[in-house]
Amino acid sequence: MARITLDHLAHAYNADPRTAEDYALKEINHVWSQGGAYALLGPSGCGKTTLLNIISGLVRPTRGRVRFDDVDVTDLATEARNIAQVFQFPVVYDTMTVRENLAFPLKNRHVPRDRTAQRVEEIARLLDLTRVLDRKASNLTADMKQKISLGRGLVRPDVAAILFDEPLTVIDPHLKWQLRSTLKEIHRALDITMIYVTHDQTEALTFADKVVVMHDGAVVQTGTPDELFERPAHTFVGHFIGSPGMNILPCRVEGAMAIVGTTMIPLHRAYRTLSGGERIELGIRPEFALLQPKGAGLPVQIRRIDDIGRARIARVEMSGRPLAASVPNDISIEGNEASLVLDPNHVHIYANGHLVAGEDNRGRSA
Amino acid sequence: MTKIVNNRAWFFVLPVFATVAFSAILPLMTVVNYSVQDTFGNNQFFWNGIGWFQELLDPSSQLGEQFLSSLLRTLLFSFIILMIEIPLGIAVALAMPREGWTVALCLVLMALPLLIPWNVVGTIWQVFARGDIGLLGWIVNRLGIDYNYTGDALDAWITIIVMDVWHWTSLVALLCYAGLKSIPDAYYQAARIDGASRWAVFRTIQLPKMRRVLLIAVLLRFMDSFMIYTEPFVLTGGGPGNATTFLSIDLVKLALGQFDLGKAAAMSLVYNLIILAVCWVFYTVMTNVDAERERVEA
Amino acid sequence: MTLTLEGVSKRVGAATHIHDVHLTLEGGSLNVLLGATLSGKTSLMRLMAGLDTPTSGRALIDGEDVTGRPVQRRSVAMVYQQFINYPSLTVYENIASPLRVSGLPRNEIDMRVRDAAKLLKLEPYLDRKPLNLSGGQQQRTAIARALVKRADLVLLDEPLANLDYKLREELREELPRVFAASGAIFVYATTEPSEALLLGGNTATLFEGRVTQFGPTPQIYRHPRDLITARVFSDPPLNTLKVTKANGSATMSTGGLIPATGALSAVPDGEYTVGFRAHHLTLDPAGADEIAIPSVVSIAEITGSESYVHLDASEHRLVALVPGVRRLEPKSRVTAYLDPRHLFLFDVDGRLAAAGPASKAA
Structure with a gap:
């Protein structure tokens, strides 16, 4: 059990990094508290796996320190760190039974036999593996094997943190649901720090209490799932989280009015701090942009309406800019002409990609 | 329902059939033919039924005794070299680097003995191990050990075994190396995290993952050592006495030396059957291993 | 072609x-x-x-x-x-x-x-x-x-x-x-x-x-x-409940009685499996005819805009997809509501016996 501190951590794979581009992982300062469930979310090549390998001790960082509680573990080998890891592809010891697999880490650490047996039973019950305990691990399905990998981490009573490296990649959609909720339940039951690396927003958001979004080797935002959804600090977060992602529209801001092409969008906040030199964009999530019949809001042309089963998503154009919007259940629209109603509380303004706070001006204008 | 019909394919395969017929089936039929007949030369043949086979498999006859002793000698030889080459090959494979420029160097060095023709290997060792002009023989003798592979049966065996190990261990090592290379890194990482010792990593990850290539290595080395001919023929000629007369050497002595075509034919058929039987056992074991691996239960 | x-x-x-x-x-x-x-x-x-x-x-x-x-x-x-x-x-x-x-x-x-x-x-x-x-x-x-x-x-x-x-x-x-x-x-x-x-x-x-x-x-x-x-064709997995229909009402294996109206009224007495998708199971009743399913929260997963609430209803595991952020403590008791317009009724052989009116209208 441990708090994990990343102190001025940075890593470059080439020996002599000079510019920021040389760093696969740009400087990061972070504290993961004991017992939390965290996700590292980002596309391939964003540095999330590098960071994970630094925590597990497989990669030694170019700069900075890693601390578990107050112990500096930067120079410690993987086996000395008391961490466990579940990999993308299930790793089980083929020749052993499930029971022997689970007992393996304890056997290596010379834990007494009766204590081991008892602990294996406990963990097997927790992971619902009891009925396969005496089967050969190699003959089980991928989701079972992933549970065994996880079990080998959990079985150690001293484990400080469990790291997950895209553990659901090879699992079928139906079983993903089960395995994910099993993970959450175990996290609740055992109070172990868990760090989950993935490119899949649903996995990250549903698993973690706090999500760290990474892009180009840097952390762009850390927050709870609802913070990331409602107030993306960067256009990348807006785009990456949500399906479809946030609509990002180049615009001009004049007082409390945003202008996209020829469309005027009233804002709830004033943005006096904008100097005029930056790239200004407006962000609105499709969930907060509702399609309505013509005349009810901002004029748009419908390009297509996708039926995704539990909802409908309209692909529209506003002043020539493509946009995704939600179609309310009770709405049916004839022809191509329609309008869009934006929830002003969820319209955000970004300067050079970063969220601009703005000042609430509702009191004044009302 | 129609089958896939593409007659051109048959046309391409035809030369292979012809070659196989001439090189394998016709000679084999000739051997079968000889094995049931007796000849006194002059191309006159007499029907002998299973007479040669009876004599061959009866240890109390002279032929039977000779056959049995060279069979046991051959089996002992195969057993010894398997016991040495397989563990040694695994050890070499484990010691080989897994990345960097040294990999290519190692692979070339390992492949060298495999590229030398059999009879040249025999000649090299024949000279190398001689007590008067051979470097090895001379040094060993200088160390005060009485060593003479042409006169002493044990010395002859040791020389042949060392030669075979030198010649073929790299094959085993290369096969194992290929098996080791196919193990994903995650396995080693997981083992480190689980606190596994070096020995545990070998026993629980490397050895199971090498099982398939090891079976192939054992099969190849068994077959090849069981049929060994050229190297001992060049090195010792089957001597001293009959000490290194393996089955193949015995067979050639019988057929070409004594011109006992009937006996030799019967012997080569039995020899062939033994090899086929061992092949079959290995094949069954191997397919069972695969089937077990592929069986996925819910 | x-x-x-x-x-x-x-x-x-x-x-x-x-x-x-x-x-x-x-x-x-x-x-x-x-x-x-x-x-x-x-x-x-x-x-x-x-x-x-x-x-x-x-x-x-x-x-x-x-x-x-x-x-x-x-x-x-x-x-x-x-x-x-x-x-x-x-x-x-x-x-x-x-x-x-x-x-x-x-x-x-x-x-x-x-x-x-x-x-x-x-x-x-x-x-x-x-x-x-x-x-x-x-x-x-x-x-x-x-x-x-x-x-x-x-x-x-x-x-x-x-x-x-x-x-x-x-x-x-x-x-x-x-x-x-x-x-x-x-x-x-x-x-x-x-x-x-x-x-x-x-x-x-x-x-x-x-x-x-x-x-x-x-x-x-x-x-x-x-x-x-x-x-x-369901992701999250289809929710299913076993029900027995007799004498004009249906007993759920979860213990609750549901009036055999709509799709349920049309079928003969017997054993059925009720199937419905996660977004048709809510925690806030929208209409009076909704079927109440007493359940215990197993875990709530929040995606930012929605929450997947995993529920245990007697021996059944159900998933509800509800809008907004719902932080629910595991083991807490809630009532889930099923909109009868969106349910499917399958007979013992797994064939569709009847479906809610929303499914027919679409």
Whole structure:
């Protein structure tokens, strides 16, 4: 059990990094508290796996320190760190039974036999593996094997943190649901720090209490799932989280009015701090942009309406800019002409990609 | 329902059939033919039924005794070299680097003995191990050990075994190396995290993952050592006495030396059957291993 | 052209990989094969392509029996889950490779390659080698190569499975447009129901080597003919409850009584399985006729805009997809409400016995 501190951590794979581009992982300062469930979310090549390998001790960082509680573990080998890891592809010891697999880490650490047996039973019950305990691990399905990998981490009573490296990649959609909720339940039951690396927003958001979004080797935002959804600090977060992602529209801001092409969008906040030199964009999530019949809001042309089963998503154009919007259940629209109603509380303004706070001006204008 | 019909394919395969017929089936039929007949030369043949086979498999006859002793000698030889080459090959494979420029160097060095023709290997060792002009023989003798592979049966065996190990261990090592290379890194990482010792990593990850290539290595080395001919023929000629007369050497002595075509034919058929039987056992074991691996239960 | 499979089966040794499949695929259509791993998607594609010969049954192209005809003599292109390109050739040469084999004139090749590259947004990368591209661009190259042949049948076997989530979303959105521009039959295998819905077209649901239902995608989603199809085509997994109907009311295995109105009134007494999707189970009653299911929260997963609440209702595990952020403590007691307009009723053999009115109206 441990708090994990990343102190001025940075890593470059080439020996002599000079510019920021040389760093696969740009400087990061972070504290993961004991017992939390965290996700590292980002596309391939964003540095999330590098960071994970630094925590597990497989990669030694170019700069900075890693601390578990107050112990500096930067120079410690993987086996000395008391961490466990579940990999993308299930790793089980083929020749052993499930029971022997689970007992393996304890056997290596010379834990007494009766204590081991008892602990294996406990963990097997927790992971619902009891009925396969005496089967050969190699003959089980991928989701079972992933549970065994996880079990080998959990079985150690001293484990400080469990790291997950895209553990659901090879699992079928139906079983993903089960395995994910099993993970959450175990996290609740055992109070172990868990760090989950993935490119899949649903996995990250549903698993973690706090999500760290990474892009180009840097952390762009850390927050709870609802913070990331409602107030993306960067256009990348807006785009990456949500399906479809946030609509990002180049615009001009004049007082409390945003202008996209020829469309005027009233804002709830004033943005006096904008100097005029930056790239200004407006962000609105499709969930907060509702399609309505013509005349009810901002004029748009419908390009297509996708039926995704539990909802409908309209692909529209506003002043020539493509946009995704939600179609309310009770709405049916004839022809191509329609309008869009934006929830002003969820319209955000970004300067050079970063969220601009703005000042609430509702009191004044009302 | 129609089958896939593409007659051109048959046309391409035809030369292979012809070659196989001439090189394998016709000679084999000739051997079968000889094995049931007796000849006194002059191309006159007499029907002998299973007479040669009876004599061959009866240890109390002279032929039977000779056959049995060279069979046991051959089996002992195969057993010894398997016991040495397989563990040694695994050890070499484990010691080989897994990345960097040294990999290519190692692979070339390992492949060298495999590229030398059999009879040249025999000649090299024949000279190398001689007590008067051979470097090895001379040094060993200088160390005060009485060593003479042409006169002493044990010395002859040791020389042949060392030669075979030198010649073929790299094959085993290369096969194992290929098996080791196919193990994903995650396995080693997981083992480190689980606190596994070096020995545990070998026993629980490397050895199971090498099982398939090891079976192939054992099969190849068994077959090849069981049929060994050229190297001992060049090195010792089957001597001293009959000490290194393996089955193949015995067979050639019988057929070409004594011109006992009937006996030799019967012997080569039995020899062939033994090899086929061992092949079959290995094949069954191997397919069972695969089937077990592929069986996925819910 | 039209590809017809008539009672096609494929057995390998004792195992039946494909069981009695009847399908008719029209030219210019997009057909999704939806099923879990090992449900027979790849086996069926191999039979369609002519890579395998069926054990029994026939394959017809425009009415002509082509059952034994090998793949080289059919007009087929394939895209795989792995990004398969020639590493030593540029993107341009990769796309051109099937045309070079067929010996087309140079300007014709150039025209087709540039058209395909434009369609798949590969124009800036034509001179690059595939390994210097992102996974998405590599797979676009493979798709362009399949399209440029102008094959009559294009098979895509989980083409997006190895891509990042966001790249997948992007390509998934573009593919229907790319497909529509060609007149070929597209067959697209996937394990994900949401992918089938986004792609549209037709869907065939596969389970243990059988096609359980085939038709326009939204229709299969809303009108599954049996429990297996409904299960295959639900993500999150379909919620199910056992009920027993007798004397005008139905007893749920969760203990509650529900009035046998609507779909339930139409069926004879007996045992049934009620099936419904996660977004039709709520924690706030919207109408008086909603069916209350007392349950215990197992875990709540929050995605930012919605919450998946996993519930235990007696021996059943249910998932409710509710809007907004709902932080619910595990083990807390809640009442879930099922909208009876959206339920499916399956008999003991798993066949659809009745469905809620919303399902019929759609």
